[in-house]
Amino acid sequence: MFKVTFQVQGGNTVEAFANEGEKILQIAQRSNVAIDAPCSGNGSCGKCRVKLLSGELDSKQTRHITDEEYAEGWRLACCSTVVGDVTLEVPDIASAYRSRMKVADLSSGEEVQIFENSRKQVIDAGIEQKNNMEVLDVVMNVPSLEDTMPDNERLMRAVSRETGIAHVTIPYSVMVKLARVLRDSQFHVKCVVRKISSDVFIYDIFPSTEQVVIGGLAVDIGTTTVSAILVNMVTGEIIGKASSGNGQIRYGADVINRIIEASRPGGRKRLQDAVVKETINPLVAEMCKASGFKANHIYRMSVASNTTMNHLLMGVYADPIRMEPYIPTFYKTNSLFASDIGICIHPDAHIIVSPNIGSYVGGDITAGAFISMIWNRPETSLFIDLGTNGELVLGNSDFLISCACSAGPAFEGGDISCGMRATDGAIEACTIDFETMEPSFSIIGDPGTKPVGLCGSGLIDVIAELYINGIINSKGKFIRDGRRIKHDKYGMGSYVLAFEEDAGSVRDVEITEVDIDNFIRAKGAIFSAVRTMLNYLDYTVDMIDDVYVAGGIGSGINMRNAVNIGMLPDIPQDKFHYIGNSSLTGAYMELLSTSAEKKVYEVASNMTYLELSTVPTYMDEFVASCFLPHTDTRLFPSVTVKNE
Structure with missing residues (x-):
C-alpha cells in the first residue's frame, strides 16, 4: 500500500x-x-x-x-x-x-435578449404567461384568552378566506418559524404560495413589511456544460445567469462512460454529487452572491437535460439506458423536490423536469423544440441541437419526428486538444488569409484577452477556413507548408492559431490533425442523421423551409462555414437561424408559464422517436459524411476550395 x-x-x-x-x-x-x-x-x-x-x-x-x-x-x-x-x-x-465558472453581466441586456424574444414568440402563440405562484397579504386576529385557536389553524383559515380554497397545506419548513413570524408581525404576514383549484401550498411566511420576491431557477444540464438562470417568478425578470462545466466530466465526456461509472459501487452517488454539489449548487451560490438574492427564496426549479443526465441528477439506476432495448426508468416525472436531491434552494421547491421521449432524446430537446416553435408552423422545419449528443427534430404543426446521434463533445470543446467551453479566452470566430495563412480571430472576454483555446463556433470556423483555403484536404490532412504549420516526430500536422508568447496559456494554441479528425466525425454524425431522417420520410433537402440551430457553442455559428465543412445541408443561407441555448430558454418558459409546461408535455407526446441504430442505411451515411464536405460533392454544390 x-x-x-x-x-x-x-x-x-x-x-x-x-x-x-x-x-x-x-x-x-x-x-x-x-x-x-x-x-x-x-x-x-x-x-x-x-x-x-x-x-x-x-x-x-x-x-x-x-x-x-x-x-x-x-x-x-x-x-x-x-x-x-x-x-x-x-x-x-x-x-x-x-x-472557469462564468457569471453573466446582465447590465447590457444582450445576455437576456434571447429570452425576451422567445418569451414574445410564446405569447404570440397564445400561451398564457402565468404560473400558480404568488404572494398573499394575510391579516389575522391576534390570539387572546377568548380566542385560543392554534397558529397553524389561524393561518390556514385566513389563507382559505383570502383564496376561496378550502384545503391549505403548511409544510414543516413553515411550521418551525410560524410562531415567531406571526408574533413579530402582529399577525399581519405575507405568504409565498402555490395556488391550484383544489389546494394552496404555503412555501414561506414573512412579516408584512418585508419585500418578497418569488425566485425561480431554470437549469440546462448538458453533458459538458451546465447553464442556469435565476428568475423573478412574478415579473419574469432574469436576476442572474451563470454557466460552468459539468463536474461529471472527469468520469468521461460521453453519457455511456458515465452510465458505466454510475453502475460501479458508489458510482450513482459520485455522479449525483458531481452535478449537484460540485456544479449546480455553486452556480446558484454565485448567482445569488452577484445579485444579492437569497437561495432559500427560490421556490421552484425547472430542469431541461438529456435522459441520462436526468437519471444521474436524481441518482436513479441508469444502466438499462445503454442496454438493448434501451429502456429508461422514466420519461416523465412530477414528484421531485429540491430536498430529495440536495439542491441548495428552498427545500420544498418543486422541480419541473422536461419530459424525455427516448433513451437518447431527452427533456433538453423537448424544451428546445418547444422554443423553436416548429410545432406551431405549417412549414416543414429542422431543429438541431449541437452538443455532446446531436439531437434533431423534423416536422411542422402536423407531425414531429426526432432522432439522436453521438456527436461527441467536440462542439463544446471536448476531445479537442485546445478545445474549451464558450468562456473568457475562447476563440469564437476566425478567418485565415489564403496567401499568408495568418489567422484573424475574435476572443470571448474583455479587450486584450489572450486566446486560450477554441470553443465550438471557433472550431467550425477554423476547420472551414483551413479547408476552403486549401491548407487541409478533404480528409483533414495538412497539404500546405508555412510558418504556422508544424509536424511532430510522429508526422502529425498542426496549425498554430497563437504562439505561446501571444497566448493566454503555457503552450501554443494549435489544432492538430487528430483534433480535425475528431471534429469531422462529429459533424459527420450530424449530417448523416439529417440525411437518414429525410430519407426515412422520403423527403429531399429542398423540402426544408427553415433550419433552427441551437446549442451553447458560442455567440453563434457561421452557417456558411457549417455548410462548407458538410455539417449542415447546402440550402440558402436565409433559411438558417441560430437560436442559442434553446434548452435553457425552454426551461425558463416552463418555469414562468404553467401553460408552457403543459405544451412541452404535449409536444413531447406528439413526437415520434427514430432510433438511428435500427435504420440499415445510417452507418453508410455516416461513413460517407466523414470527409470535408462529403464523399458526394454533388450534395454541396456551393462549396468551392481556393486554388493556389
Whole structure:
C-alpha cells in the first residue's frame, strides 16, 4: 500500500492510499480529486495532465507529452500507475470545469435578449404567461384568552378566506418559524404560495413589511456544460445567469462512460454529487452572491437535460439506458423536490423536469423544440441541437419526428486538444488569409484577452477556413507548408492559431490533425442523421423551409462555414437561424408559464422517436459524411476550395 498525495493548484492537498499498479486517474476519481478526463481514461484526449513532484510512477510517454514536458515531470494520469509513494500537482486547468465558472453581466441586456424574444414568440402563440405562484397579504386576529385557536389553524383559515380554497397545506419548513413570524408581525404576514383549484401550498411566511420576491431557477444540464438562470417568478425578470462545466466530466465526456461509472459501487452517488454539489449548487451560490438574492427564496426549479443526465441528477439506476432495448426508468416525472436531491434552494421547491421521449432524446430537446416553435408552423422545419449528443427534430404543426446521434463533445470543446467551453479566452470566430495563412480571430472576454483555446463556433470556423483555403484536404490532412504549420516526430500536422508568447496559456494554441479528425466525425454524425431522417420520410433537402440551430457553442455559428465543412445541408443561407441555448430558454418558459409546461408535455407526446441504430442505411451515411464536405460533392454544390 502506497501513499499518493495530490496537491491541487490553488486548492487543497488530498492524500490517498493505493495498491501497486493502480492508475492515478482512478485513484483521483475515488478520492474526489478533479482531473479532467473527457476520454474516460483511454489516453486519446491528453487532458488528464498531472505533474510529478516527488516519487516515481510507471508512466509511458504518449504523443500528448513532449520530451521537454516529460522531463519537467508532466504525465497523463490515465497512463500512469503507482509503484511507490508519490506526490503530484494537479494544475488548475485540470479542474477548469469548476474554475472557469462564468457569471453573466446582465447590465447590457444582450445576455437576456434571447429570452425576451422567445418569451414574445410564446405569447404570440397564445400561451398564457402565468404560473400558480404568488404572494398573499394575510391579516389575522391576534390570539387572546377568548380566542385560543392554534397558529397553524389561524393561518390556514385566513389563507382559505383570502383564496376561496378550502384545503391549505403548511409544510414543516413553515411550521418551525410560524410562531415567531406571526408574533413579530402582529399577525399581519405575507405568504409565498402555490395556488391550484383544489389546494394552496404555503412555501414561506414573512412579516408584512418585508419585500418578497418569488425566485425561480431554470437549469440546462448538458453533458459538458451546465447553464442556469435565476428568475423573478412574478415579473419574469432574469436576476442572474451563470454557466460552468459539468463536474461529471472527469468520469468521461460521453453519457455511456458515465452510465458505466454510475453502475460501479458508489458510482450513482459520485455522479449525483458531481452535478449537484460540485456544479449546480455553486452556480446558484454565485448567482445569488452577484445579485444579492437569497437561495432559500427560490421556490421552484425547472430542469431541461438529456435522459441520462436526468437519471444521474436524481441518482436513479441508469444502466438499462445503454442496454438493448434501451429502456429508461422514466420519461416523465412530477414528484421531485429540491430536498430529495440536495439542491441548495428552498427545500420544498418543486422541480419541473422536461419530459424525455427516448433513451437518447431527452427533456433538453423537448424544451428546445418547444422554443423553436416548429410545432406551431405549417412549414416543414429542422431543429438541431449541437452538443455532446446531436439531437434533431423534423416536422411542422402536423407531425414531429426526432432522432439522436453521438456527436461527441467536440462542439463544446471536448476531445479537442485546445478545445474549451464558450468562456473568457475562447476563440469564437476566425478567418485565415489564403496567401499568408495568418489567422484573424475574435476572443470571448474583455479587450486584450489572450486566446486560450477554441470553443465550438471557433472550431467550425477554423476547420472551414483551413479547408476552403486549401491548407487541409478533404480528409483533414495538412497539404500546405508555412510558418504556422508544424509536424511532430510522429508526422502529425498542426496549425498554430497563437504562439505561446501571444497566448493566454503555457503552450501554443494549435489544432492538430487528430483534433480535425475528431471534429469531422462529429459533424459527420450530424449530417448523416439529417440525411437518414429525410430519407426515412422520403423527403429531399429542398423540402426544408427553415433550419433552427441551437446549442451553447458560442455567440453563434457561421452557417456558411457549417455548410462548407458538410455539417449542415447546402440550402440558402436565409433559411438558417441560430437560436442559442434553446434548452435553457425552454426551461425558463416552463418555469414562468404553467401553460408552457403543459405544451412541452404535449409536444413531447406528439413526437415520434427514430432510433438511428435500427435504420440499415445510417452507418453508410455516416461513413460517407466523414470527409470535408462529403464523399458526394454533388450534395454541396456551393462549396468551392481556393486554388493556389
